[in-house]
Amino acid sequence: MAQCRAQAMLFLLPELPSPRVxxxxxxxxxxxxxxxxxxxxxxxxxxxxxxxxxxxxxxARTLAAEPLPCAEEDEFLPLASRALDPSDRAVDFDGVSIxxxxxxxxxxxxxxxxEEQLLAAARAVREAGAAALRGGAFKPRTxxxxxxxxxxxxxxxxxRARAATGLPTVTEVVDPADVDAVxxxxxxxxxxxxxxxxxxxxxxxxxxxRPVLLKRGLGARLDxxxxxxxxxxxxxxxxxxxxxxxxxxxxxxxxxxxxxxxVAWLKRRSRLPVLxxxxxxxxxRALVPPLALAAAxxxxxxxxxxxxxxxxxxxxxxxxxLACEDFARLMERLRAVLAALGRTLASAPPLPxxxxxxx
Ligand code: PEP
Ligand code: MN
Numbered sequence: 001m002a003q004c005r006a007q008a009m010l011f012l013l014p015e016l017p018s019p020r021v022x023x024x025x026x027x028x029x030x031x032x033x034x035x036x037x038x039x040x041x042x043x044x045x046x047x048x049x050x051x052x053x054x055x056x057x058x059x060a061r062t063l064a065a066e067p068l069p070c071a072e073e074d075e076f077l078p079l080a081s082r083a084l085d086p087s088d089r090a091v092d093f094d095g096v097s098i099x100x101x102x103x104x105x106x107x108x109x110x111x112x113x114x115e116e117q118l119l120a121a122a123r124a125v126r127e128a129g130a131a132a133l134r135g136g137a138f139k140p141r142t143x144x145x146x147x148x149x150x151x152x153x154x155x156x157x158x159x160r161a162r163a164a165t166g167l168p169t170v171t172e173v174v175d176p177a178d179v180d181a182v183x184x185x186x187x188x189x190x191x192x193x194x195x196x197x198x199x200x201x202x203x204x205x206x207x208x209x210r211p212v213l214l215k216r217g218l219g220a221r222l223d224x225x226x227x228x229x230x231x232x233x234x235x236x237x238x239x240x241x242x243x244x245x246x247x248x249x250x251x252x253x254x255x256x257x258x259x260x261x262x263v264a265w266l267k268r269r270s271r272l273p274v275l276x277x278x279x280x281x282x283x284x285r286a287l288v289p290p291l292a293l294a295a296a297x298x299x300x301x302x303x304x305x306x307x308x309x310x311x312x313x314x315x316x317x318x319x320x321x322l323a324c325e326d327f328a329r330l331m332e333r334l335r336a337v338l339a340a341l342g343r344t345l346a347s348a349p350p351l352p353x354x355x356x357x358x359x
Contacts, residue, residue: 006050006051006052006053006076007049007050007051007052007053007056007057008048008049008050008056008076009048009049009050009056009060009067010046010047010048010049010067010068010069010083010084011046011047011048011049011060011063011065011066011067011068012040012044012045012046012065012068013037013044013045013046013047013063013065014044014064014065015042015043015044016043016045021037021045021047024037024047024063025037025047027059027062028049028051028059031051031055031058031059032051032052032055033049033050033051033052033055033056033059034049034050034051034076034078035047035048035049035050036048036078036079036084038078038084038085039085040085040086046068046083046084046085047063047065048076048078048083048084050076050078068083077226077227077230077270078230079230079233079234079238080226080229080230080233080240080270080271080272081226081269081270081271082268082269082270082271085271086271087271088100088101088271088273089238089271089272089273090273091211091239091240091241091272091273092211092239093132093168093187093188093210093211093239094162094168094187094349095166095168095348095349095350096131096132096168096187096346096348096349097346098131098241098273098275098301098302098346099241099272099273099301100346101343102343102344102345102346102347103296103300103301103302103303103334103338103343103344103345103346104131104132104275104301104302104303104345104346105125105129105130105131105132105302105303105305105331105334105345105346106130106131106132106133106134106170106275106302106303106304106305107121107125107128107130107132107133107134107303107304107305107306107307107327108121108122108125108130108133108134108135108306108307109121109134109135109136109306109307109308109314109316109321110135110136110139110279110306110308110314110316110317110321111135111136111137111139111147111149111150111154111314111315111316111317112135112136112137112149112150112154112157112158112171113150113314113315114150114157115157115160117308117309117310118135118157118158118161119160119161119164119165120309120324121133121135121307121308121309121324122161122164122165122167123164123165124307124309124324124327124328125167125307125324125327126165126166126167126348126351127328128324128327128328128331129331129335129345129347129348130167130331130348131167131168131302131345131346131347131348132167132168132169132170132187132188132348133158133161133162133165133167133168133169133170134169134170134171134190134304134305134306135154135157135158135161135169135170135171136149136154136171136172136190136316137149137150137151137152137153137154137155137157137158137171137172137182138151138154138171138172138173138174138175138178138182139172139316140172140174140192140194140195141316146316147315147316149316152181154171155171155181155182155184155185155186156185158171158185158186159185159186162187163352164352164354164355165351165352165355166348166349166350166351166352166355167348167349168187168188168349169185169186169187169188170186170187170188170190170213170304171185171186171188171189171190172189172190172191172192173189173190173191173201173205174192174195174201175201176200176201176203176204179201179204179205179207179208180208182210183208183209183210186210187210187211188210188211188212188213188241189205189208189210189211189212189213190212190213190215191205191212191213191214191215192215193215193216193217193218193220193245193280194217194218196214196215196216196217196220196224196225196228197217197220197224197228199231202214202228202231202232202235203231203232203235205232205235205237206231206232206233206234206235206236206237207235207236207237208237209237210239211237211239211240211241212232212237212239212240212241213241213243213275213304214228214229214232214240214241214242214243215243215245215277216242216243216244216245216247216259216262217247218247218248218256219247219248220247222259222262222265222266222269225242225266226242226266226269226270229242229270229272240272241272241273241274241275241301242266242270242272242273242274242275243274243275243276243277243304244258244259244260244262244263244266244274244275244276244277244281244300245258245276245277245280245281245304246258246259246277246280246281246282247259254281254282254283254284254287255280255281255282255283255284255320256280256281256283257281258276258278258281258282258291258294258295260276260294260295260298263276263295263298263299263300264298264299267299267300273301273302274299274300274301275300275301275302275303275304276291276292276295276300276302276303276304277303277304277305278291278292278295278303278305279304279305279306279317279320279321279322280306280317280320282320283319283320284319284320285311285319285320285321285322285323285326288305288306288320288322288330289322289326289329289330289333292305292330292334293330293333293334293337296334296337296338296341296343297337297341302346305322305327305330306320306321306322307321307322307323307324307327308321308322308323309323309324310323311323331345
């Protein structure tokens with residue numbers, strides 16, 4: 001960044017009427033700066049500027065305010081960062097809120113394999129206390145010969161599972177051309193680890209009217225995750241959930257290394273909710289409960305966890321999927337950990353009337 005001579009600056013401005021702030025933003029933008037403002041306590045404003053060093057300095061002189069200590073110039077994250085707006089940003093979708101203090105569990109199979117499998121998983125996770133259902137219709141597999149998911153047929157099944165159980169749904173999108181179809185069928189668009197820096201995809205989900213669950217890349221630093229989130233926010237979508245799912249490290253005993261220090265760091269640095277995926281981090285169902293409990297203890301906003309009615313027959317990630325009974329036991333232990341922390345589980349929306357006699 002040094003050679004591009006960009007600079008980020010942050011100011012705390014006095015109480016000002018909104019039109020005055022709009023005029024300041026317009027002036028900054030006319031001078032070629034990227035400028036954002038957010039309300040601070042007591043009617044004050046936080047104003048951030050990014051741009052060519054001398055233009056920033058010239059504009060700063062027109063403001064009767066001292067710059068605040070600011071992020072490094074290559075860490076300009078006005079929409080995701082707490083520096084500009086310190087409040088938490090909860091993400092709401094179809095009757096569930098993530099990031100409002102309650103701990104939200106999103107659970108279900110790695111891949112949607114058929115109606116019976118998906119409904120059995122959905123009913124079991126709902127019964128155990130999950131707030132939302134996960135399930136992949138488009139699977140980005142390492143081998144081109146592995147099960148790639150049911151595609152659009154899987155999306156139909158996901159929509160049916162939601163109608164049957166009332167659980168909002170999270171599913172992955174891998175191609176910008178599928179964003180509209182996925183947004184029509186699911187509550188939340190997941191961008192997987194392999195696509196965290198697929199900028200065309202980030203921009204496409206940034207234009208969608210559904211929240212985005214953005215997973216950390218296998219070799220991505222936390223600041224790169226935040227920049228990827230910023231790209232979605234800058235494209236116009238204010239609803240982004242981050243997900244730590246483990247990274248590649250020298251350690252091979254576990255599938256990945258779960259970075260819980262990173263979760264605590266993300267919670268301090270960014271306003272966005274942070275979920276933890278213990279399943280892909282562990283790669284082994286025996287390790288999922290301890291990682292899930294640790295995630296709750298370290299301040300995550302929820303979990304994304306794989307559950308399958310018959311893990312030994314799963315077409316994808318069976319070894320790391322919890323059986324429904326194991327998931328129910330984990331939820332009991334989670335309730336106890338959360339209670340010790342003064343937190344509760346986020347609840348699912350009410351059961352649809354038609355399902356009340358069934359589930
Ligand atoms: C998934 O959640 O099913 C998945 C493929 O995860 P990741 O992108 O983290 O590997
Ligand atoms: Mn999986």
